[in-house]
Amino acid sequence: MTPLRVGLHLRGRRGSVTLEGSKALPTLWRMIEGPLRDGGFEEFLDGLEPGSALRGAMDTLVGQLEAHGLLVAGPTPHPTTARSTATGPVGEWLGVTAERPDTARGALLGTRAEVVSGAPDGPLARAAGRALAAGGLPVAYTVDPDLPGDRVLLYARGAGPVRGVAVGRRGGSGYATALGSPAQIRSEAEALEARLDHPGLPGVPATSTTPIAPAPVEVPAVPAAFFPLLAGAAAHRLLCGAAGLPDPAGEGEDDRLLPGLPAVLLADARPPRADYRSWLGPDRVDADRRVLLPAAATLGEALRRLAALADERCGMLPEPLPGDLRQLPVPLARCVLRRAGSPDGVLVGGAPRLDLARLDLFCRAAELLLGGDGFTVGANPGHARGRALRAVAAGLPEPAGGPHAVPADRWSGHPQVRHWWTTLTDRLAVPARLEVVRVAPGEEVYRAVVRPTGHREPSWGPSRELPRLGDAVEGTPGDAAGFAALAAVARVSASDPDSARDSGFASGSGGAVAPLAAAGVRTAGWEDSGWTGRWLAELAGREDAFQDALRRVTGADPAPGPPVAGPAGEPGALLRAFGFTVLHTPRETP
Numbered sequence: 001m002t003p004l005r006v007g008l009h010l011r012g013r014r015g016s017v018t019l020e021g022s023k024a025l026p027t028l029w030r031m032i033e034g035p036l037r038d039g040g041f042e043e044f045l046d047g048l049e050p051g052s053a054l055r056g057a058m059d060t061l062v063g064q065l066e067a068h069g070l071l072v073a074g075p076t077p078h079p080t081t082a083r084s085t086a087t088g089p090v091g092e093w094l095g096v097t098a099e100r101p102d103t104a105r106g107a108l109l110g111t112r113a114e115v116v117s118g119a120p121d122g123p124l125a126r127a128a129g130r131a132l133a134a135g136g137l138p139v140a141y142t143v144d145p146d147l148p149g150d151r152v153l154l155y156a157r158g159a160g161p162v163r164g165v166a167v168g169r170r171g172g173s174g175y176a177t178a179l180g181s182p183a184q185i186r187s188e189a190e191a192l193e194a195r196l197d198h199p200g201l202p203g204v205p206a207t208s209t210t211p212i213a214p215a216p217v218e219v220p221a222v223p224a225a226f227f228p229l230l231a232g233a234a235a236h237r238l239l240c241g242a243a244g245l246p247d248p249a250g251e252g253e254d255d256r257l258l259p260g261l262p263a264v265l266l267a268d269a270r271p272p273r274a275d276y277r278s279w280l281g282p283d284r285v286d287a288d289r290r291v292l293l294p295a296a297a298t299l300g301e302a303l304r305r306l307a308a309l310a311d312e313r314c315g316m317l318p319e320p321l322p323g324d325l326r327q328l329p330v331p332l333a334r335c336v337l338r339r340a341g342s343p344d345g346v347l348v349g350g351a352p353r354l355d356l357a358r359l360d361l362f363c364r365a366a367e368l369l370l371g372g373d374g375f376t377v378g379a380n381p382g383h384a385r386g387r388a389l390r391a392v393a394a395g396l397p398e399p400a401g402g403p404h405a406v407p408a409d410r411w412s413g414h415p416q417v418r419h420w421w422t423t424l425t426d427r428l429a430v431p432a433r434l435e436v437v438r439v440a441p442g443e444e445v446y447r448a449v450v451r452p453t454g455h456r457e458p459s460w461g462p463s464r465e466l467p468r469l470g471d472a473v474e475g476t477p478g479d480a481a482g483f484a485a486l487a488a489v490a491r492v493s494a495s496d497p498d499s500a501r502d503s504g505f506a507s508g509s510g511g512a513v514a515p516l517a518a519a520g521v522r523t524a525g526w527e528d529s530g531w532t533g534r535w536l537a538e539l540a541g542r543e544d545a546f547q548d549a550l551r552r553v554t555g556a557d558p559a560p561g562p563p564v565a566g567p568a569g570e571p572g573a574l575l576r577a578f579g580f581t582v583l584h585t586p587r588e589t590p
Helices: 025-038 040-044 055-069 088-097 099-111 124-136 181-197 226-243 299-309 355-370 381-392 417-425 477-493 508-520 532-554 571-576
Strands: 002-004 007-011 014-021 113-117 139-143 152-155 165-172 173-176 263-266 273-278 331-336 345-350 375-378 432-438 446-452 470-473 502-505 581-584
Touching: 007 025, 014 055, 014 299, 025 040, 025 055, 088 099, 099 226, 113 124, 113 181, 113 299, 124 139, 124 152, 124 165, 124 226, 152 181, 152 226, 165 181, 165 226, 173 181, 173 226, 181 263, 226 263, 226 273, 299 355, 299 375, 299 508, 331 355, 345 355, 345 477, 355 375, 355 508, 355 571, 375 432, 381 470, 381 508, 381 532, 381 581, 417 432, 417 477, 432 477, 470 508, 470 532, 477 508, 477 532, 508 532, 571 581
Parallel strands: 113 139, 345 502
Antiparallel strands: 002 007, 007 014, 113 152, 152 165, 165 173, 173 263, 263 273, 331 345, 375 581, 432 446, 446 470
C-alpha cells in the first residue's frame, strides 16, 4: 500500500487499485492492515459497532478490496526456518504474492543467480546483482567480453533448465526481455538494441539475416536512478520466474498487452517512463515464442494487434496515423513505408471512420512489404478473403456483349451514395461521373466506378477512357456506388503536396471489414443506412453470401496456405503470429 494525500494505492497479486476521496482512508487502512496480515480480520470486524459510521466505512473499504481481487482467504502465514527467503522482506513479498508461499520459497531456496556482462563493475550489472541478492538468491558474476557494456544477462540456475532475462540500455532508453532460454534472450537483446538504435524505423523488419547499420547518435547521460530501476525490474521478472509466480507484465491490467504473447519492458530515462509491450523477436527458440494468436473476432481486437505490431518504439511494421491530415469530409490516415534499397514512400487511405481507415491502410502496407500483387492481408480469414475476392473481381475483363449497366434509380437513392456523391461534386467541386455495372448475369455482384469528367457532361453513364477516382465491388448497386463515391472523396482529399516523397493512395476494401466492425456492436432502431454503424451491420449480414457469389464469378477461392519457410522476423511470419491472415493468391483469374 502507498498512502496518498486523500486516498490509497493498493497492489495485489493480479492488479492494483487507487481509492481516493477521503483523508481518512490511510487511517482506515492502518486499522485493518494488522488483522488482515495476522488472520484476525473477522474478529476485528465483529468488534465494531453495527450500523456505526466506522463500520460502514470499513465495509465500504473491504468491499472495494474484494471487488478488485485484493483479499485472499487462506491459512495464517507462519515463519519457517530456512535461508533468508523465509523471513524479512522476501518472506513478506512471497506471503502476499504467491498463492502457495511455501512452494515459492522452496523454489527460490534451490536457485542460484548469475550476472553475465562485459563490464561487471558497470552500474547496470552491479544494480542487477544487488536486486537479486535482495531477493534472497546467492549471486555469481561472470565476465563475457563479447557482450556490449550496457547489456547484462541474468540467469536463474536451479533444478530445471536455465532461464534468464536480458536487460540493457541504449542511449536514453532501456529494456528487459521476458523470461527465456539463454539463446532466446541473447537473440532478443540483439534485436531490441537494433530497433531502439533506430527510433521511428518500423517498416524494415529486423531479422537475423538483415543487418542494419547503427545510427550515429550521441549517447545521452541518464539519471543515476535509471540503472537500479531498470535492473530491479529485470531482476523482478527473473525472481518471479524462479519462484513460479506470474510474470510482472500481467500485473498492471494493461489492455494493450495481448494475452498469449510475451511482453518486453521498455523504459525511457527522460521523461521517466516504463511500460510493457507485446513483442516477438526474429528468432523464436522457445516454445512460448512460437505461439500463434487466434484470429481477431472484433475490430477492437484487430486494432490492439495492429498497435502492437506498429508500436512506435519496438514495432516492426508501419503504423497508420492521422497525423496532420484533415479528417473532414472523410477520415484519412497515413503511414510511411520503408523498404531496404528503396526510398521512403507515403501511403494514404480513407474510410467512413478513422479506425477503419487505419486497419485498411495497415493491411495494404503489409501487403506491399510482403511483395505487393498476389499477397492479401486481413485481420482474420473472412476479412482477408473479402479483400482478395474484391481485388480479383475488380480486375475481371468486361463480359461478352459489354457491361450490364444498372439504372441510376436502383442506387442513386442510397443514403451513403447521396452523402458521398454530394460531398464529391458539390463540396469538393469535382466534376465526375458514376457508373454501376453488374459484373456477371444472374449474380449479385456489382462494380461501381467514379471517373472525372468535363463540367457539361452527364453525371451518370460510361466514360471508360478516363482515369478512375474511385472503384468498388459490392453485393448491391447502392453499396458499390456508396463505396466508390467514398473512395473518390478520399482520393481527392488525400492529395499530398509533398512531392519529395513517393506517395500513393490505398484504395479501401469496402465492406470486407464490415463483419469485424459490426461484431458485438448494437445499433439503434432509428438508425438507417445513412449511419455508418447501421450500414456496416447491413453489409456484415450480406458478406458471406456475397463472398460465395464472388467465388462463382471469379473462379478464385483464396484460403490461407502453409506458412512459407523463412526467418521468423519477416512480415508474413510476424503477422501470422499476431493472428492476422496472409493469403498468397495470384490475382489472375483462372
